[in-house]
Amino acid sequence: MSIDSDNLLYVAKRLFQALITLLLASVLCFAIVQLAPGDYLDKYINNPQISEDTLNQFREQFGLDQPPIIQYWNWLTQIVTRGNFGYSFENQRSVTDLLWERVPATLLLAISSLILTWAIALPLGILAAVNQNRRVDRTLQVISYTGQGFPSFITALLLLFLAQKTSPLFPVGGMTSIDYPDLSLLGKIGDIAWHMILPTLALSITSFAGLQRLMRGQLLDVLRQDYIQTARAKGLPENRVIYVHALRNAINPLITLLGFEFASLLGGAFIAETFFNWPGLGRLTLEAVRQQDLYLVMASLMMGAVMLILGNLLADLLLKSVDPRIKLENLN
Numbered sequence: 132m133s134i135d136s137d138n139l140l141y142v143a144k145r146l147f148q149a150l151i152t153l154l155l156a157s158v159l160c161f162a163i164v165q166l167a168p169g170d171y172l173d174k175y176i177n178n179p180q181i182s183e184d185t186l187n188q189f190r191e192q193f194g195l196d197q198p199p200i201i202q203y204w205n206w207l208t209q210i211v212t213r214g215n216f217g218y219s220f221e222n223q224r225s226v227t228d229l230l231w232e233r234v235p236a237t238l239l240l241a242i243s244s245l246i247l248t249w250a251i252a253l254p255l256g257i258l259a260a261v262n263q264n265r266r267v268d269r270t271l272q273v274i275s276y277t278g279q280g281f282p283s284f285i286t287a288l289l290l291l292f293l294a295q296k297t298s299p300l301f302p303v304g305g306m307t308s309i310d311y312p313d314l315s316l317l318g319k320i321g322d323i324a325w326h327m328i329l330p331t332l333a334l335s336i337t338s339f340a341g342l343q344r345l346m347r348g349q350l351l352d353v354l355r356q357d358y359i360q361t362a363r364a365k366g367l368p369e370n371r372v373i374y375v376h377a378l379r380n381a382i383n384p385l386i387t388l389l390g391f392e393f394a395s396l397l398g399g400a401f402i403a404e405t406f407f408n409w410p411g412l413g414r415l416t417l418e419a420v421r422q423q424d425l426y427l428v429m430a431s432l433m434m435g436a437v438m439l440i441l442g443n444l445l446a447d448l449l450l451k452s453v454d455p456r457i458k459l460e461n462l463n
Contacts, residue, residue: 149440153433160432164425165199171220171423193220206426217426226430229415236306237400237411243327244334245393252339256346261373263351278340287333287406294329302326304408330403338392349381386450393442
């Protein structure tokens with residue numbers, strides 16, 4: 132994908148808009164977090180070993196004694212001036228350090244699921260559309276409806292049951308094995324991939340089913356267009372009609388959904404990471420919400436917003452690359 136001056140200008144414009152969007156999102160997220168009753172120190176109120184004076188000292192140390200607007204301003208100032216996203220009350224560590232540890236694991240899981248979903252769903256959707264109302268199409272529709280009928284947590288439970296029945300074929304705990312440090316480079320890569328199988332499947336099955344149906348429907352709509360009938364009347368090979376003329380237009384709406392799907396995987400990661408003990412951002416955020424760990428919750432929510440913005444920007448650039456007729460300025 133070539134990056135010309137128009138593309139660079141568009142990316143710069145979108146990044147500027149992203150900063151404003153992130154600022155507004157941070158205000159909204161902070162307000163929602165503050166609506167929750169109490170704060171992180173409430174769980175220690177009934178502890179007889181911790182005095183009221185100690186609680187007040189902690190509240191002052193963490194900045195929880197200040198009005199919410201002052202807390203937000205101090206947090207935002209730290210980010211702008213020092214790149215510091217605050218301090219995790221529960222983990223007694225910098226939020227930035229915690230995110231750097233957990234985000235790669237979540238991104239690895241999300242990107243792997245995205246690649247697997249598209250690599251399977253698109254060919255099957257095309258196969259179903261080309262064989263409309265035939266046995267292959269009906270079989271794939273049954274698979275699609277079945278996949279969409281299972282919520283993510285049910286899928287995760289079924290995969291855990293499968294792992295139990297086939298033990299020790301599939302690992303279900305953590306990201307690596309006990310002997311991971313002693314493995315070679317290829318051995319370490321294989322070990323992580325082995326642990327990724329079940330959580331990746333848990334994230335992919337529901338998304339795959341919906342994407343397959345969407346690919347089928349879009350391709351069928353395009354195949355009914357007049358210019359496709361004209362191409363066939365001119366004697367063009369059927370494969371060229373489908374894979375060159377029809378598919379290019381049918382795939383455009385799916386690329387538009389790419390950004391939303393990439394961000395939604397972060398939400399799905401909560402379930403997969405919890406069930407399979409995957410050390411990612413989803414589990415960390417869930418614990419932060421339970422503990423009312425203010426700045427860790429804020430940073431995690433902002434990561435979701437960043438993923439949505441970057442996913443949509445990537446989708447726009449891919450859409451322009453696939454269909455040169457599309458003008459980036461018309462995608463706003």
